Amino acid sequence: MPLPDPTTEQGRAGLAALCADPAGAVVALDFDGTLAPIVPDPAQARAHPGAAPALRRLLRRIDSVAIITGRPAGLAVEYGGLAGLDRLVVLGGYGRQRWEAGRLSEPEPPAGVAEARAALPAVLSEAGAPEGTWIEDKGQAVAVHTRRAAEPERAFALLRGPLVALAERTGLAVEPGRLVIELRPPGIDKGTALRRYLAERGARSVLFGGDDLGDVPAFTELARLREQGLPGLAVCSGSAEVTELTRLADVVVDGPAGVVALLEGYADAIGA
Incomplete structure (x- = not known):
């Protein structure tokens, strides 16, 4: 080949x-x-x-x-x-x-991962996350997916700001991807x-x-x-x-x- x-x-x-x-x-x-x-x-x-x-x-x-x-x-x-x-x-x-x-x-993951994991449901609810948005627990990080939403790109744009703010509060880094936003340890x-x-x-x-x-x-x-x-x-x-x-x-x-x-x-x- x-x-x-x-x-x-x-x-x-x-x-x-x-x-x-x-x-x-x-x-x-x-x-x-x-x-x-x-x-x-x-x-x-x-x-x-x-x-x-x-x-x-x-x-x-x-x-x-x-x-x-x-x-x-x-x-x-x-x-x-x-x-x-x-x-x-x-x-x-x-x-x-x-x-x-x-x-x-x-x-061991930093404390911020557990803090973000606990806060995510309320953050998504307050942001008006559409049906189909879901959380993936990666152990060392947490991620929010919008691929299953009716309008995945719109959901991604809607949630990015609140998730960035949550990352700042918990000392985590934000990793955007293909219709997913991940909060992970920095460094x-x-x-x-x-x-x-x-x-x-x-x-x-x-x-x-x-x-x-x-x-x-x-x-x-x-x-x-x-x-x-x-x-x-x-x-x-x-x-x-x-x-x-x-x-x-x-x-x-x-x-x-x-x-x-x-x-x-x-x-x-x-x-x-």
């Missing part, structure tokens, strides 16, 4: 390095919208059926794979069918959790998680793939690392809902199916 041609010079250099020295390569990917299609109920999300086989092929040749997600790490492993993949690390909660070799480690994002993981591995090249606003820090960090001499390829899992990442990416593919096709093409290119 042929690889796509990156649209930038840095992207072409990154892809060349990934192919020339796979033993030094790290593949880092978001989960929802990148490996798994977006669905109305996040509990029903499952990775594209070709995702785990493609990653298994790559892990025969590359250094490691990191899944960097806002989800709880254990759920990403379960929903992705990823258990049993050697040299796979899942960094959940934007990097606060780590799953590796079947073991999960995480700190770490996907860019920080990516930088730390690449340093830990001593990576000599990196591919990062994402689809949503929460992935912007990782794209920004990848651009910074490339300026410092680390070759890298930025891949956007494209959608009609979020277009911001297309301007930051070297390659835009058609959703999770396109991501899997790219991973398979990379595996073919390195003889995995």
Whole structure:
């Protein structure tokens, strides 16, 4: 399967390095919208059926794979069918959790998460949240989804202000996404998680793939690392809902199916 041609010079250099020295390569990917299609109920999300086989092929040749997600790490492993993949690390909660070799480690969430969780029902009621709005408890964070509302974009816009105010009162950060607003602990994002993981591995090249606003820090960090001499390829899992990442990416593919096709093409290119 042929690889796509990156649209930038840095992207072409990154892809060349990934192919020339796979033993030094790290593949880092978001989960929802990148490996798994977006669905109305996040509990029903499952990775594209070709995702785990493609990653298994790559892990025969590359250094490691990191899944960097806002989800709880254990759920990403379960929903992705990823258990049993050697040299796979899942960094959940934007990097606060780590799953590796079947073991999960995480700190206690700050008090603000519990405060926000308790206050959310009243905040949504006072804001006039429409029917279909619902709360997802992620343990290390809480999120409000509007995808099930009759007018999801209108509901998202209506609730953003009150949720930002709640985050300020509880000392949390706001992470907007595809018809979801998440309140999470501050101080770490996907860019920080990516930088730390690449340093830990001593990576000599990196591919990062994402689809949503929460992935912007990782794209920004990848651009910074490339300026410092680390070759890298930025891949956007494209959608009609979020277009911001297309301007930051070297390659835009058609959703999770396109991501899997790219991973398979990379595996073919390195003889995995």
